[in-house]
Amino acid sequence: MLIWGSGGNTLQLGDAGVAHCPACEKDRMFKNVLVYRYAHIWYLFNWVTKKAYFKACEICGRGPEQDAKAIEAKLGKSPIPAFRRYGGFVLLGLIALAIVGGVVASKQSTAEENALLDHPQVGDLYTVYVDEIVPDAFDQRTYGVMRVAQINGDTVSLQVPNIGYDKLKGVFADLRGDAKNESYYAPGTVQLSLDKLKQLHDANSLIDVTR
DSSP: OOOEEEEEEEEEEEEEEEEEETTTTEEEEEEEEEEEEEEEETTTEEEEEEEEEEEEETTTOOOOEEOHHHHHHHHSSOOSOHHHHHHHHHHHHHHHHHHHHHHHHHHHHHHHHHHHHHSOOTTOEEEEEHHHHSTTSSSSOOEEEEEEEEEETTEEEEEEESOOBSSHHHHHHHHTTGGGSGGGEEEEEEEEEHHHHHHHHHTTSEEEEEO
């Protein structure tokens, strides 16, 4: 669940001397004050949405806004805590790492599957859209498991499943058990060339290879 929100804070930055306060109509002690707003996700990833520096009367809290760049140049850095300023960049970095990791993992998985398709073995299990290979096997677009029954040169004989699913989770459950049993498959086989198997894989109609 995404938890997001916003907040704010006021930071006291020290005395700014005595000056006449138009609101109080008296000489008052003034202080340098920073008021800022921030947004957050999961309370951990924060970023500043607004900030303003003021020379504020210590009695009524009113006073003129100051130039932020001049104040921060004098201070040497922003007084806003780093986790408030840079938390959003951390989140973006984590998202970028997740995307890169996913791309790398996908490429590695694809390379491994291509290697298995180049050198098939009897018993290999292919997760496929069954109707892309056997159009009349089921009434609708269906996920299923086909098993390598025989290899003759560049031709692979595949067993057709008796059961198909509209979601992949059913196939994944079968891969752990039922798909290894002879009774899972209908009589007869379908013959496909190695090139056709690769074409199906490139088109995402052959989704996964399990050995």
